[in-house]
Structure formats: structure tokens, C-alpha cells
Amino acid sequence: MNKTIFIVGATSGIAEAVARRYAEQGAQFFLVARNSHRLQAISADLAARGAKEVQTFVMDANNSDLIPQMVDAAWQAFGTIDVALIAHGTLPDQQRTETDIPYAIAEFRTNAESVIATLAGLAGHFESQRKGVIAVIGSVAGDRGRASNYLYGAAKAAIDTYVSGLRVRLFKSGVHVLTIKPGFVATSMTADLNLPERLTATPESVARDIDKAITKRKDVLYTPWFWIFIMLIIRWIPAAIFKRIKL
Amino acid sequence: MDQLLSWGRYPYNLQTPHSIYWPDDVPQALTDSGSAGQDGMLVFGCGRSYGDSCLAESNHVLVTQNMDRVLAADWETGIILAQAGLTLADVIRIALPRGWFLPVTPGTKFVTLGGAVANDVHGKNHHVMGTFCRHVSRLVMYRSDEGVVDCSPAEREELFAATVGGLGLTGVILAVELQLRRVVSSEIEQRVIRFAGLDEFFDISQKYDATHECTVAWIDCLASGKKAGRGHYIVGNHAQEGPLELAPPGGVTMPIDPPFSLVNQFSLRVFNTIYYNSQQKKEVLSRVGYDAFFYPLDRVLDWNRMYGRAGFQQYQCVVPQQDSYEVIRAVIQQISKSGTGSFLAVLKQCGKSVSPGLISFPLHGVSLALDFPQRDHVNKRLFSKLDALVHEAGGRLYPAKDAHMSAAYFKQAYPQWERVEALRDPRLMSQFWKRVSQ
Numbered sequence: 001m002n003k004t005i006f007i008v009g010a011t012s013g014i015a016e017a018v019a020r021r022y023a024e025q026g027a028q029f030f031l032v033a034r035n036s037h038r039l040q041a042i043s044a045d046l047a048a049r050g051a052k053e054v055q056t057f058v059m060d061a062n063n064s065d066l067i068p069q070m071v072d073a074a075w076q077a078f079g080t081i082d083v084a085l086i087a088h089g090t091l092p093d094q095q096r097t098e099t100d101i102p103y104a105i106a107e108f109r110t111n112a113e114s115v116i117a118t119l120a121g122l123a124g125h126f127e128s129q130r131k132g133v134i135a136v137i138g139s140v141a142g143d144r145g146r147a148s149n150y151l152y153g154a155a156k157a158a159i160d161t162y163v164s165g166l167r168v169r170l171f172k173s174g175v176h177v178l179t180i181k182p183g184f185v186a187t188s189m190t191a192d193l194n195l196p197e198r199l200t201a202t203p204e205s206v207a208r209d210i211d212k213a214i215t216k217r218k219d220v221l222y223t224p225w226f227w228i229f230i231m232l233i234i235r236w237i238p239a240a241i242f243k244r245i246k247l
Numbered sequence: 248m249d250q251l252l253s254w255g256r257y258p259y260n261l262q263t264p265h266s267i268y269w270p271d272d273v274p275q276a277l278t279d280s281g282s283a284g285q286d287g288m289l290v291f292g293c294g295r296s297y298g299d300s301c302l303a304e305s306n307h308v309l310v311t312q313n314m315d316r317v318l319a320a321d322w323e324t325g326i327i328l329a330q331a332g333l334t335l336a337d338v339i340r341i342a343l344p345r346g347w348f349l350p351v352t353p354g355t356k357f358v359t360l361g362g363a364v365a366n367d368v369h370g371k372n373h374h375v376m377g378t379f380c381r382h383v384s385r386l387v388m389y390r391s392d393e394g395v396v397d398c399s400p401a402e403r404e405e406l407f408a409a410t411v412g413g414l415g416l417t418g419v420i421l422a423v424e425l426q427l428r429r430v431v432s433s434e435i436e437q438r439v440i441r442f443a444g445l446d447e448f449f450d451i452s453q454k455y456d457a458t459h460e461c462t463v464a465w466i467d468c469l470a471s472g473k474k475a476g477r478g479h480y481i482v483g484n485h486a487q488e489g490p491l492e493l494a495p496p497g498g499v500t501m502p503i504d505p506p507f508s509l510v511n512q513f514s515l516r517v518f519n520t521i522y523y524n525s526q527q528k529k530e531v532l533s534r535v536g537y538d539a540f541f542y543p544l545d546r547v548l549d550w551n552r553m554y555g556r557a558g559f560q561q562y563q564c565v566v567p568q569q570d571s572y573e574v575i576r577a578v579i580q581q582i583s584k585s586g587t588g589s590f591l592a593v594l595k596q597c598g599k600s601v602s603p604g605l606i607s608f609p610l611h612g613v614s615l616a617l618d619f620p621q622r623d624h625v626n627k628r629l630f631s632k633l634d635a636l637v638h639e640a641g642g643r644l645y646p647a648k649d650a651h652m653s654a655a656y657f658k659q660a661y662p663q664w665e666r667v668e669a670l671r672d673p674r675l676m677s678q679f680w681k682r683v684s685q
Contacts, residue, residue, distance in 0.1 A: 013268070013313075038269060041316045041330075048317035048327070048341055188268040188313070197249055 002052050003027040004078045008061060008118055009088025011038040013187025014137060017207035018085060023051040030074040030081070033088075034060040061088045061114040067121040080129050083214055084122055086115055086136045091189045097151040104151055111155035116162050123166060126175040133214050134170070135178040136163050140222065142181070143231045146247045167219065178213055179220045182206050183227040251308065254551050255297040256558030257621045257650055260678065262291060262302060264310045270330070270421045273389045276309050277419070277674050287676040290415050292359030293334060296366065297561045298650030300414050300679035309419065311361055317341060318422060325427035326384070331361030331420040338425075339537070343493055347427035348485070348537070350382040354593075356542050361420040366647040367412030367607040371461035371483075371541070374598030376428075378609055380411035381600065385424035388417070391674040395421070400603065409670040412604025414646055416671045416680055432489030435461070435540040438482050439531045441523075445476030445576050452596045455482045461540070463595050467519040468579065468588035468617055476579050477523060478594070483540055494538035498545060501552040508555040508620040512586050519590065544591070554620050559589075560650050562633060563608075563616035565597060566642035571613040574640040578615060578633055585629045589618035605663035608645045616648065626651070646679060657683035 005022050007015050010031035019029065023046040031046075033039045036058045043054040055077050059066045074081060089111050097104035115136065126132050141149055142156030160179060167177035184190065184200040201224045209223040222228040237245070250261040265276050277288055287304030292311055294301060301308075311332035319328040325347045329338070335349055336356040342348065353368040362368075367380045376382070385399040386407065396418070398407040410417045438459070442448050448464055456462050459482035466478035544550055551559070566574045575594070582588050593616045597609045619626050630651055637644065643660035644652045658664060668684055 037271075041269075041318055044318050044320075045316035048320040186266075188266070188272075191266050191268070 003082040004030070004080060006030045006032075006074050006081045006084040006122075008032045008084075008086050009137075010042055010056075011035055012087045012089070012137075013189065013203045014182065014185060014206055014210070015085060015087035016042060017203035018087075018210050019046055019051075020049055021207055021211050022083075023047075023049040026050050026052050028053040028078060030055050030057065030077055032057045032059060032061075032070060034058065061118065062110055064114065064117040067117055071121045071125055075125055080132070081125070082132050084126070084132070084134045085210075086118055086134070088114070089137065089189075091193075092149075092151050094147075094149045094151060107151060108155050111152060112158040115159050119162065119166060123170065126170060127173045130174050133176045133178060133217070134166070135180055135210065135214055137180045137182065138163070140181050140183050140227050140231050144234050144242075146234075148247065176217045178210075178218060180210055180213070181220065181222050181227065181231075183222070183224060183230070251291060251294055251310075252558075253298060253301050253650075254295050255560055255618075255621070255648075255650060256551060256554070256556075257560055258299055258302070258678070259558065260299070260302050260306060262306050262308045264291065264308055266310050266313055267332070268313045270314065270387075270389065270395070272314075273309065273419050273421070274391075274394075277391055286674050288674055289677050290331075290361065290365075290419050290675075292332065292362035292365075293357050295355055295358045295362065297559075297648045298646075298679065299682065300366075300646050300649065300677055301362075302678040304676040304678055304681050311359060314421075315359075322347070325429065326424060327427060328385070328422055328424045329360055330422050331364075332359050334359055335363065338427075340493060342427055343430070343433055343537075344491060346430060346491060348430040348433075350426060350428040351376050351379045352541055353379075354542065355545055357545060357548075360423040360425065361415070364411055364420055364423055365413060365415040367602055367604040367609075368647070369597070369609045371463045371595070373600070373609055374456050374462065374596055375460045377598065377600030378412075378602045378604070378607055380603045380607070382426045382428075383411065383423060383603075384426060386410060386420055387422040388420050390418040390672050392672065393418075399424075405666070406670055408603060408605050409667045410604075412602065412607035413667050413670075414606075414677060414680065416667065416675050416677065418672045418675070430485045431491075432486040433492050433494075433537050434486040434489045434534050435483040435537060436486050437533050437535050437540055439526060439533075440480040440482070441478075441526050441529055442480055443477050444474065445572070445579065448476060448478070448480065448594060449572055451480045455480070456596055460484050463593060465522075466579070466592045466594050467523050468582050468592040469516055469519055469586065470523075471580075471583040475583060476576065478592075479523070479526060483535075486534060489534070492536075494536050498548045500548045501550070504552050505555045508557065508559070509553045510559075510589060510618070510620050515588060515590065522590070554618075557621040559618050559620050560626060560630075561616060561618045561648040562630065563614065563645040563648040564633070564637040564642050565608065565610055565612050565614040565645070566637060566640050567610060567612040570640045574636055574642065575613050575615055577636050581629065581632050581636070582617065585625065587619055587622070587625055587629065589620075592617040605666050606646070606661045608643065608647070610643070612642065614645075616645075646683075649679065652683060654683045654685060 011033040092107035139156040141153040184195045213221040289303035291308035314330045314332035317329045367378045369378045462482045595614045599611045
């Protein structure tokens with residue numbers, strides 16, 4: 001049976017790597033992104049890589065008015081959705097968020113509110129189909145605010161908490177919810193950062209972990225795996241000490 | 248991303264990478280990279296060019312490996328349009344299960360489509376299929392002075408001819424349209440024939456090239472006297488029946504950079520003697536997978552590191568048919584006398600097909616390729632002798648492999664170079680081009 005995969009933020013590096021894995025298994029897709037050219041290219045690429053069918057929906061995730069329409073279109077196209085991956089997001093310029101308040105709010109909306117709105121729109125449909133997996137890309141940055149990116153971290157923490165509650169709600173309906181917390185991943189989002197080479201994963205290896213976590217119905221995935229220990233230590237450091245460390 | 252080197256790791260000029268994910272990243276990347284408004288950029292694919300043709304004058308390169316999407320594929324006709332960063336390995340992965348294969352492939356599948364075009368690469372079937380770009384029907388490019396442009400053998404022919412084999416200098420290749428070739432099976436009917444010397448190589452080549460699409464010879468570059476030029480002639484055809492299966496991915500990597508080259512006179516002599524004698528029968532027929540046949544070296548993913556920190560150079564020349572016997576013989580003699588060289592010395596009869604690029608490498612004749620551990624004086628002395636032999640015969644060296652050819656020899660061997668220079672994108676410049684064009 002071919003799986004049906006629904007992706008919001010389909011042009012993001014991690015989402016594309018995940019989609020390629022499913023395409024090779026002959027999955028069918030409902031892809032959502034705001035850049036229609038890129039969405040078009042990705043949909044042709046997935047078809048060439050083995051996708052059975054690819055449907056696209058162009059929208060900016062911040063435009064929450066369109067969410068019901070998008071969700072209806074997906075279910076209308078395929079009847080059921082096996083996996084929904086919520087992958088859209090940006091990496092705000094932390095320094096700018098400290099002085100440019102409208103910018104900070106806009107970034108928070110993109111990374112937190114629009115994800116929550118999307119999940120709210122999806123939850124009912126999943127509840128009534130009584131199966132499937134919702135996978136949400138959070139971040140290790142949400143585990144504790146650090147001076148270098150606490151606006152981004154705050155947005156990811158909001159998602160984390162929301163998703164945790166949603167998991168409990170949907171458990172009763174047999175719907176599984178996965179929180180994905182990637183560490184450093186080499187994608188276009190992080191291209192301008194000088195990431196430490198040894199700690200930086202490829203989108204392909206992260207996609208492999210996500211694929212596995214979805215199959216195994218894992219609740220929370222740290223990828224690559226060692227981030228679970230890094231974040232454990234970071235969370236345990238007392239605030240009195242933490243505020244003196246540059247991270 | 249780590250800093251990058253060319254495949255031979257010589258010259259050891261580290262390149263700062265700037266990743267390109269989408270075609271519309273290119274204009275800005277060309278402007279932003281390096282110090283503001285800097286010229287002398289270059290596109291970098293998988294870094295399989297051996298010498299300095301993939302090194303930017305500014306040491307800042309645009310890396311296209313993440314721009315790797317298939318934009319259109321027609322599985323009836325076998326024509327695919329894909330972004331330039333897609334590797335040949337990916338093309339095989341996508342096309343082979345549907346009964347299509349690369350029309351032409353070099354000895355590694357870890358090159359990008361853009362790189363295959365920029366070097367107008369060739370393979371074991373050159374005498375039948377010609378170079379890679381004979382099968383390329385269209386290119387989409389970005390030029391800093393024009394924006395996005397299309398070219399093909401029929402439209403903007405001059406730009407097309409300057410770009411195929413044009414070493415990435417005429418603009419950033421964004422997408423490549425390629426005609427694939429039909430295959431029934433993923434297997435190759437292989438025949439390996441042992442030959443005792445160069446005379447026999449030419450005889451066998453005459454006999455088998457007509458009946459086999461793919462032919463190549465390994466020679467023992469250290470054998471001298473009567474044994475000079477001995478080796479194995481390997482020929483094959485795509486099987487007409489059999490499974491259509493992808494080879495399992497994977498391969499081993501070199502765990503460390505050895506402090507010195509693992510390839511030296513001793514290891515080389517031992518390896519070559521054992522390898523030559525590993526086949527006792529005159530002729531062995533077998534059926535092998537495409538990976539084993541076309542890409543034996545890809546099994547060690549970074550075999551280039553076995554030459555240690557100093558790196559290595561590959562010497563690849565092609566000599567016109569008429570004098571090829573004498574010249575190749577003289578070249579092999581010089582190499583054998585020098586006692587240096589590599590496990591992999593490859594001899595290939597190239598066909599009559601005219602290459603589509605203004606400065607494409609292949610010509611009708613015999614091509615010889617060998618790796619040499621980098622030793623400044625030894626290589627310099629040997630190469631200057633070989634260069635003189637090749638040059639006098641009207642032959643030439645392969646820019647994709649080169650780190651040493653002189654400007655004078657280059658200009659004579661590639662008389663059309665000025666037409667490429669005339670169409671060079673003003674923002675692009677490689678260390679190779681700087682060296683040979685001034």
C-alpha cells in the first residue's frame with residue numbers, strides 16, 4: 001500500500017530529504033510551500049524518484065486563513081493521510097530581534113503561531129480518521145534559551161509544549177505525534193552560519209532518523225542521537241552558572 | 248562545510264565553499280562570496296578534477312551538490328532535464344530501474360552533471376558513443392552579464408560549444424538536458440584478455456573494439472624490456488537479458504591520511520606483478536554488475552588520500568592515431584625507466600567521433616592515464632620528457648587531470664581556446680585557466 005505524505009514547508013532541506021526517502025518507496029504527496037517555482041521543481045524531482053503522485057498547494061504558512069482550505073484539499077485529494085510533516089520555519093537574526101520588535105514578532109509568528117495554527121487545523125481530521133502520524137520539526141534550541149538564539153528557541157519551546165499536549169489528546173484516537181529535535185543540520189537555512197563541522201549532520205542522515213522514528217512511533221526524537229546528552233547537560237546547568245557561559 | 252581540495256590534493260590550495268541550493272541563489276552567491284565584489288570565482292561540483300582546473304583564482308567556490316533535482320523526465324524517450332548538481336550516481340539510481348543508463352560515463356559516478364559537461368567527459372565507450380556532451384541536448388546557464396540563458400547545439404551554438412568541455416568558465420551551469428541510453432539489464436558481459444606487450448594491445452584493440460561498446464586496458468607501467476606495456480584488456484557490452492538491479496550503495500573510506508604515500512616503487516612493483524598474473528588464462532569471460540565494470544575505484548570512496556599529504560598528479564594524454572604506437576611506446580618506456588607511476592595505468596583507444604566542445608579533450612587516437620605520487624623534482628623531470636613526446640606528435644593533455652602543462656603547449660594543443668576565453672564569464676576564473684591562458 002502506498003503511503004500518503006503531507007508536508008508543510010516542503011522546500012525546507014530536511015523536508016526534502018525526508019520526502020525523497022518516501023518517494024523511493026512509491027509514496028504519494030501533498031506538498032505545501034510558498035515558493036511555487038521551488039515547489040514545482042521538488043514535485044518533479046519526487047516524481048522522478050518514484051513518487052506515485054504529487055499534488056501541491058502554494059501558500060505562506062503565516063496566512064492562517066488558508067489553513068482549512070489547504071487541509072480540506074489534502075483530504076479531498078487522498079482520503080487519508082498517513083504522515084503529516086510540519087517542517088516550515090526560518091532562522092531569525094537574533095541580534096536584529098533584540099532591537100527590531102516588529103521583526104521579532106513576525107519571526108515568532110512564523111516559527112510558533114503558524115505551526116500551532118497548522119496543527120490545530122490538522123488535528124480534527126486526524127482525530128476522525130483515527131490513524132496516522134503527525135511529525136513536527138522543533139529544535140534542540142527549544143530546550144533552553146541561550147543568548148545566541150533565544151527568540152528562535154522560544155518559538156520552538158512553544159511548539160514543544162503544544163505538541164506534547166496534542167500528543168496526549170490524539171493518543172486516544174490512535175493518532176501518533178512525534179516531536180523532532182534536530183541539532184545542527186547543513187541546510188540552506190543554516191548556510192550562513194559557521195557551524196562546527198563535527199557536530200553538523202546532513203539532511204539525509206536526519207531524514208533517516210525521522211523515517212525510523214515515524215515507523216517506530218517514537219514520541220521525541222533527538223537527531224543526531226548525541227544531542228539528547230548535550231541538551232541533558234545544558235538543561236541541568238544551574239541558571240546561576242548558565243548565565244555566565246557563552247553558548 | 249569543510250574547505251575543499253581538488254582530487255589530487257595538489258596543488259594544496261584550500262577552497263572556501265559557498266553552498267548553492269537553488270538556481271536563484273547563484274546571482275547573490277557570485278556577488279557576496281569572498282571579499283565584496285570579488286572576481287575569480289568558480290563552480291565546484293564533487294571535486295573530482297585532479298589538478299587546478301576546479302580551483303578558483305580567488306579560492307572561493309560555489310558548491311552545487313545541493314542543487315540536485317530532476318526537473319523533468321520522459322521515461323518513454325529517456326530524456327531528462329536535471330539541475331547541474333545531480334550526480335551521475337543519482338542519475339543511475341533514478342533511471343536504471345526504468346531501463347535507462349548513462350550514454351557515456353567516466354570512471355567514477357561521483358561527479359555532477361555540471362562537472363561532466365564542463366569537462367566533456369568520456370568513458371570506455373568513446374569509440375562508439377563519443378564524449379558525454381554528444382548526448383547533451385540543452386543547457387540552462389547563469390551568466391553574470393546576461394542572467395539566465397539557454398544554449399544548445401542549435402541555439403546559441405557558440406556558447407554551447409564553449410561551455411561543453413569549457414571547464415566551467417563560461418557561466419554557471421544550472422541545468423542539463425541529457426539523452427539517456429536504453430539498457431535491458433544492469434549487467435555487463437565482460438571479457439578480460441591478458442596481453443604481453445604493446446604490440447598485442449594494438450592487435451587486440453583492432454579486433455575487439457568493433458564488437459564491444461566498452462573497452463579499456465590496464466597496463467603494468469613498471470614492466471620493461473620485452474614485457475613493456477603488458478596488461479589486461481577489458482571489454483564489455485550491456486547484457487541483452489538479465490536483472491535490472493541497482494548496486495548496493497556504500498563503500499569503504501580511508502580511516503586516516505597516511506603520513507607518506509602508500510604508493511611507492513616497492514608496493515607498486517608487488518601490486519602490478521600480482522595483478523598482472525592474477526589472471527592466468529589468456530581470456531576470461533564473465534558477467535558483472537555495472538558498478539564493478541564501470542566504477543571499480545568508487546569502492547574506496549576517498550582513495551585519493553592513499554597518496555598521503557603530498558597528494559598526486561595524474562598524467563593523461565591522448566596521441567593522434569597515426570603515430571600512437573611509437574609515441575605511446577616511448578612514453579611508457581620513459582615512465583618505466585623512471586620507476587614511478589601508479590597501480591592504475593589506463594590505455595584507451597579513442598574513436599573518430601568529433602567532440603562537441605571547442606576545447607574538449609578526446610581526439611581520434613590512443614589515450615594513456617596514470618597517477619604519480621607528488622614529488623616535485625621527479626615529476627617535473629619526467630613530465631617535461633613526456634610533454635615533449637606528446638606535443639611533438641600533435642597530442643594533448645587533459646585539463647581535468649592537469650596541474651602542470653605549460654601555457655605554450657596548451658595554446659598549441661587547444662587552438663580554439665581563445666573562443667572560450669571570449670565567452671568566459673567575467674566573474675569566473677580558475678587557477679588552471681590563469682596559468683595556461685596568460
